[in-house]
Amino acid sequence: MPSTSNPESQSSKPAIVLHDVRKTFTIKHTQSFKEAFVSTLQRKELSSSFNAIDGLSLEVPEGQSIALLGRNGSGKSTTLKLVSGVMRPDAGWIRTRGRIAGLLEVGAGFNPNLTGRDNVYLNAAILGMSQEETEARFEDILEFSEIGDFIDTEVKHYSSGMYSRLGFSVAVHTELDVLLVDEILSVGDAAFRAKCAERMQLLREQGKTMFVVSHSAGQVKQLCERGVVLQRGKIVFDGPIDEAVAFVDPKSGKLTSGPVSYTVRGGIRTIYERNRSGYGRPLHNEVKISENGGGWFQQFENGLITYSQSMKKGQGLLQGSFLEEYLERGGAMGEWGFISGQPKGRVADGNRTLEFQHGVARYDAATGVSFTPSA
Numbered sequence: 001m002p003s004t005s006n007p008e009s010q011s012s013k014p015a016i017v018l019h020d021v022r023k024t025f026t027i028k029h030t031q032s033f034k035e036a037f038v039s040t041l042q043r044k045e046l047s048s049s050f051n052a053i054d055g056l057s058l059e060v061p062e063g064q065s066i067a068l069l070g071r072n073g074s075g076k077s078t079t080l081k082l083v084s085g086v087m088r089p090d091a092g093w094i095r096t097r098g099r100i101a102g103l104l105e106v107g108a109g110f111n112p113n114l115t116g117r118d119n120v121y122l123n124a125a126i127l128g129m130s131q132e133e134t135e136a137r138f139e140d141i142l143e144f145s146e147i148g149d150f151i152d153t154e155v156k157h158y159s160s161g162m163y164s165r166l167g168f169s170v171a172v173h174t175e176l177d178v179l180l181v182d183e184i185l186s187v188g189d190a191a192f193r194a195k196c197a198e199r200m201q202l203l204r205e206q207g208k209t210m211f212v213v214s215h216s217a218g219q220v221k222q223l224c225e226r227g228v229v230l231q232r233g234k235i236v237f238d239g240p241i242d243e244a245v246a247f248v249d250p251k252s253g254k255l256t257s258g259p260v261s262y263t264v265r266g267g268i269r270t271i272y273e274r275n276r277s278g279y280g281r282p283l284h285n286e287v288k289i290s291e292n293g294g295g296w297f298q299q300f301e302n303g304l305i306t307y308s309q310s311m312k313k314g315q316g317l318l319q320g321s322f323l324e325e326y327l328e329r330g331g332a333m334g335e336w337g338f339i340s341g342q343p344k345g346r347v348a349d350g351n352r353t354l355e356f357q358h359g360v361a362r363y364d365a366a367t368g369v370s371f372t373p374s375a
């Protein structure tokens with residue numbers, strides 16, 4: 001769990017600090033022993049990793065309301081889970097001050113086999129409330145949630161709206177210093193959402209620190225003063241909420257269009273599967289071209305893969321001098337054509353070469369990359 005300190009003893013300190021935080025997940029590419037065995041024989045990678053949060057540094061002053069914005073998969077929910085202590089960072093560190101109440105997903109912290117009443121006490125205890133505090137606030141929690149007689153029904157019979165109402169009600173009736181909210185306000189009917197927004201406005205006026213994840217521009221403008229935009233786990237904008245909302249507007253063109261995850265298919269996929277972690281995530285879907293006999297190419301975070309239709313051959317190239325010069329010359333559509341080999345030789349010996357469809361590129365430490373066309 002993130003380290004905490006006494007807010008009364010260090011009132012000049014920020015409420016939340018994230019320093020160079022990274023969170024890496026491993027993706028398995030096989031679902032059974034048979035698939036793993038076949039992939040091993042084919043020399044494919046059985047798993048790959050990606051950084052959901054990549055070097056995130058952020059400081060939130062006490063009493064500030066901040067919105068985390070970005071496309072699906074940009075790292076917003078992971079950031080909230082790291083701040084709440086549900087997840088631990090793989091690198092970097094996080095510091096928080098005071099009591100944190102987190103609404104990270106509908107029904108989080110609820111035991112489906114317990115009644116709503118029992119879950120109020122359980123959830124309140126998780127948030128750090130004593131039994132006496134919970135008993136003193138129980139009627140207010142029940143009234144706000146509008147659960148009524150269902151409070152003594154097992155919560156596994158609740159609808160998603162009932163889950164959200166009860167969970168939100170418990171969270172906002174604690175003595176909290178920091179409130180983390182992840183899209184929870186999008187669940188429930190319009191009347192309840194309006195009541196939630198009103199309650200959060202009250203918490204804001206009371207000087208509580210709030211982290212809000214929402215795709216509702218109107219909602220975050222109403223609740224937050226600052227907006228932080230994430231893309232692929234990195235901060236790409238941090239400033240006033242109106243400017244942040246304008247930044248994520250698809251019409252602005254400031255965020256990469258299209259889905260966060262792209263498809264890797266055909267001959268390009270064959271090459272990609274051999275070294276997923278090396279190439280990283282795709283930056284776009286494959287592009288079909290007619291130049292140089294036709295084929296496809298696809299760029300990745302750390303390289304490029306081409307597939308030549310005329311040569312019936314796919315090859316990849318990772319970041320380096322060859323790739324930089326190749327892209328400068330137009331890539332597969334340029335005079336070099338498709339990649340047809342792998343780098344050979346040693347840079348130190350000055351004989352590093354790479355074959356392309358229409359010639360050979362050579363790297364020399366003194367002169368850089370040169371290209372010799374085929375005879």
